Amino acid sequence: MHWAKTQSKARFNLATSGVGHFPLRELPFDFSQLEINGDNKYGYAPLQAAIARRHGVDPDCVVEAAGTSMANHLAMAGILESGDEVLIEHPAYGPLLDAALYLEAAVKRFPRRAENGFQIDPAEIRRVITPRTRLIVITNLHNPTSVLTPDSVLSEVGDIARGAGARVLVDEVYLDAVYQNTPRTSFHLGPEFLVTSSLTKVYGVSGLRCGWILAQPDLARKLRLLNDVYAATPAHPSEILSVAAFAHLDLLRERARRVLDADRALLGEFLARQAAVSAVRTDWGTTAFLGRPGCVACPFLEQLRSDYETSAVPGRFFEIPDYFRIGMGVNHEMFAEGLRRIGQALDSLDHLEQPL
Numbered sequence: 001m002h003w004a005k006t007q008s009k010a011r012f013n014l015a016t017s018g019v020g021h022f023p024l025r026e027l028p029f030d031f032s033q034l035e036i037n038g039d040n041k042y043g044y045a046p047l048q049a050a051i052a053r054r055h056g057v058d059p060d061c062v063v064e065a066a067g068t069s070m071a072n073h074l075a076m077a078g079i080l081e082s083g084d085e086v087l088i089e090h091p092a093y094g095p096l097l098d099a100a101l102y103l104e105a106a107v108k109r110f111p112r113r114a115e116n117g118f119q120i121d122p123a124e125i126r127r128v129i130t131p132r133t134r135l136i137v138i139t140n141l142h143n144p145t146s147v148l149t150p151d152s153v154l155s156e157v158g159d160i161a162r163g164a165g166a167r168v169l170v171d172e173v174y175l176d177a178v179y180q181n182t183p184r185t186s187f188h189l190g191p192e193f194l195v196t197s198s199l200t201k202v203y204g205v206s207g208l209r210c211g212w213i214l215a216q217p218d219l220a221r222k223l224r225l226l227n228d229v230y231a232a233t234p235a236h237p238s239e240i241l242s243v244a245a246f247a248h249l250d251l252l253r254e255r256a257r258r259v260l261d262a263d264r265a266l267l268g269e270f271l272a273r274q275a276a277v278s279a280v281r282t283d284w285g286t287t288a289f290l291g292r293p294g295c296v297a298c299p300f301l302e303q304l305r306s307d308y309e310t311s312a313v314p315g316r317f318f319e320i321p322d323y324f325r326i327g328m329g330v331n332h333e334m335f336a337e338g339l340r341r342i343g344q345a346l347d348s349l350d351h352l353e354q355p356l
């Protein structure tokens with residue numbers, strides 16, 4: 001996160017994970033309705049209702065949080081005691097690991113293997129789970145690869161968790177980037193599931209910090225009380241604008257989709273040309289994870305930034321240093337030129353017969 005905030009800037013910035021910003025002026029909203037303070041001690045009822053409606057859950061199951069970041073932290077803090085075991089996918093979005101380590105949980109990993117298309121293999125979870133396991137953590141879509149985990153696999157993971165008395169935390173911040181047959185939230189798969197998400201990545205309104213947790217009502221109550229320690233009360237102007245965003249979600253989603261679709265088509269052509277680059281091709285998602293197994297991407301990415309003015313996220317942040325992550329859905333011209341420059345930089349490496 002620190003790298004992303006301080007080091008990722010470039011003329012052709014492909015080190016993104018969310019779609020381009022949705023401009024406030026395009027949000028249908030009566031600004032006379034904006035207020036600074038409101039009745040939101042444990043959440044703003046209209047926003048909780050909007051989140052609940054969108055997911056087909058009871059508002060009692062909705063906990064507002066400052067982005068998926070705080071949602072993940074709150075969820076883990078409400079479940080994990082120091083020393084509790086938590087199983088986290090590998091490769092993983094770094095702050096998920098950091099939150100568990102910060103809470104002094106005993107972190108164990110289960111692999112999503114490149115040779116298996118980075119899919120979740122429930123057998124890998126069975127291999128590492130113990131009676132001390134309290135939580136299994138998954139992203140769906142997966143960050144960094146954008147791989148979608150089907151409900152059948154999630155249900156199997158739920159069964160494994162139930163057998164050990166554990167819960168499954170599914171971070172669904174990218175799930176709505178599945179534009180056709182969008183899966184229902186995995187919260188519906190059973191009481192052992194809890195889900196985190198936000199409007200930040202797929203809807204272009206990250207600045208609202210509108211995030212949430214879906215949890216069973218007793219756990220949801222606990223998490224709301226825990227949030228008294230962290231954020232106390234949400235920022236009300238943001239809640240009001242978030243309600244407006246929920247009223248027009250399809251408008252926000254479609255705007256980004258056009259850019260994403262164009263970027264993904266270009267990425268497909270790029271990968272077809274770059275035989276030495278391995279990547280899972282996905283139909284959906286805002287990121288792709290590219291690599292040349294056996295090589296280290298870091299010097300390549302430094303050169304890419306200095307000589308080609310293009311940035312991508314080093315795979316070391318996902319614990320796989322021979323990969324790098326690129327983002328789509330921000331600006332098609334920028335993506336096209338950045339990708340062209342990545343191709344040039346890769347070609348120059350090939351020419352020199354140097355490893356990535």
Ligand SMILES: Cc1ncc(COP(=O)(O)O)c(C=O)c1O
Pocket residue numbers: 017066067068069070093139143171173197198199200201206211
């Ligand atoms: C898997 C995952 N979860 C959570 C976040 C943070 O999201 P938010 O901006 O909603 O806090 C990110 C950001 O990159 C992410 O990739």
